[in-house]
Amino acid sequence: METINTLQEFMLHTKNITYVLMVVALLGITGFWLFLTERDDD
Amino acid sequence: MSEDTAAMGKPTLSPFNIVAGVILLVGGILTILRFTQGLDAVTNLSDYNPWGIWIGFDLLVGVALAAGGFVTSAAVYLFGMKHYHAAVRPAILTGFLGYALVVLALHYDVGRPWRLPYPFIMQRGTTSLLFEVAACVALYLTVLFIEFSPAALEWLGLKRARSIVVKLTILLTIFGVVLSTLHQSSLGALFLIAPSKLHPLWYTPYLPVYFFVTAVIAGLSMVIFESTLSHRFFSHKMDAAHLAEKDTVPLGFGKAAAFVLAGYFIIKVIGISAGNTWHYLATGYGAWYLVEVLGFVALPAFLYAVGVRDKNITLIRWTAAWTVLGIVVNRFNICLVAFNWHLPASERYFPHWMEIGISVFIVTLGIVIYRFIVTRMPVLYEHPDYDAH
Numbered sequence: 001m002e003t004i005n006t007l008q009e010f011m012l013h014t015k016n017i018t019y020v021l022m023v024v025a026l027l028g029i030t031g032f033w034l035f036l037t038e039r040d041d042d
Numbered sequence: 043m044s045e046d047t048a049a050m051g052k053p054t055l056s057p058f059n060i061v062a063g064v065i066l067l068v069g070g071i072l073t074i075l076r077f078t079q080g081l082d083a084v085t086n087l088s089d090y091n092p093w094g095i096w097i098g099f100d101l102l103v104g105v106a107l108a109a110g111g112f113v114t115s116a117a118v119y120l121f122g123m124k125h126y127h128a129a130v131r132p133a134i135l136t137g138f139l140g141y142a143l144v145v146l147a148l149h150y151d152v153g154r155p156w157r158l159p160y161p162f163i164m165q166r167g168t169t170s171l172l173f174e175v176a177a178c179v180a181l182y183l184t185v186l187f188i189e190f191s192p193a194a195l196e197w198l199g200l201k202r203a204r205s206i207v208v209k210l211t212i213l214l215t216i217f218g219v220v221l222s223t224l225h226q227s228s229l230g231a232l233f234l235i236a237p238s239k240l241h242p243l244w245y246t247p248y249l250p251v252y253f254f255v256t257a258v259i260a261g262l263s264m265v266i267f268e269s270t271l272s273h274r275f276f277s278h279k280m281d282a283a284h285l286a287e288k289d290t291v292p293l294g295f296g297k298a299a300a301f302v303l304a305g306y307f308i309i310k311v312i313g314i315s316a317g318n319t320w321h322y323l324a325t326g327y328g329a330w331y332l333v334e335v336l337g338f339v340a341l342p343a344f345l346y347a348v349g350v351r352d353k354n355i356t357l358i359r360w361t362a363a364w365t366v367l368g369i370v371v372n373r374f375n376i377c378l379v380a381f382n383w384h385l386p387a388s389e390r391y392f393p394h395w396m397e398i399g400i401s402v403f404i405v406t407l408g409i410v411i412y413r414f415i416v417t418r419m420p421v422l423y424e425h426p427d428y429d430a431h
Binding site: 004018021022025033035036037 | 301304308311312316347352
């Protein structure tokens, strides 16, 4: 991991990861919702 | 009622009564010690550790687990989920007793308890988080008292007073949601003042959000847990409507809890990412953090979902108990385990046995009062003389 010296570098580094995680999370929560409600009509 | 006479015919020296009696007796002695000898005689609290289990358990856990009241009344009266109506009164009663016991526990914890009203008459800053918590808890305890009062008024036969209070239901529910949102989150915000004391894995600017979301999870799980115990021990007190909800409440509340837990898991991961605290996960504290997040958040989310899909009520009930335990673990971690984490072991806090004794005493007191009320007042059944509101 490259060294973080400034707030700009810190925000750039953490937001890079967080944005990728958000995409994964949105897909994940959608899948979880489908898993949770799949048998609702039974 | 015939059930009353049957209940009264039970032996006074039942195992429950004996155990509860001993705990209350010991608790009474410890109470005398606390208020005659002071905090130092019965606690391990110090300047380093001014908040022990009376705050970490009695207050933080108590307030979170009492959230079932606002969650259930909001679902029924604001979101129109009338099929959960029978769950409202037991949830309101649990919430009211929970908050009442939180205030009682505060009398033990605060060095000079007679100064508890001071925030309202002496303080100089309404921007204080403690003031907000004090104001909201005091107001919400009052709201819960009024919300529960129809059951007591029906029991006392005061029809006119009951009809007035029932008209306030929607207003009180809105108050309850607003006040709960404010103080549940503010309890988490209290720890924002101590970034150097709380371990970085638990410290995050999102703490208020975490506390509020976990309160909703605690409320949903506690309603299932409390309903399970009520059906186990007080089914003879229930009418057809309450007996019919034996399965619908766990299924509906379990589904909601699964989804909220999944959302909470996501924002916990986002919190680590935003704080860039990934490297702490490889430490001992990190292992314990993973136990909390994977074992008490991700696992119950999955188990709730499986239980709801398979309509497995037993699994949902065990998951609710596990989630309630998870709330205890979370509040203990923030208030005790991860707090002052940098201090040497000799300075760390471990509760005195008398502190634990007082906490057990307060929980037992709550169970005894709950039993006293549900065996007498129309909580688990509709009073035949009144329409449901």
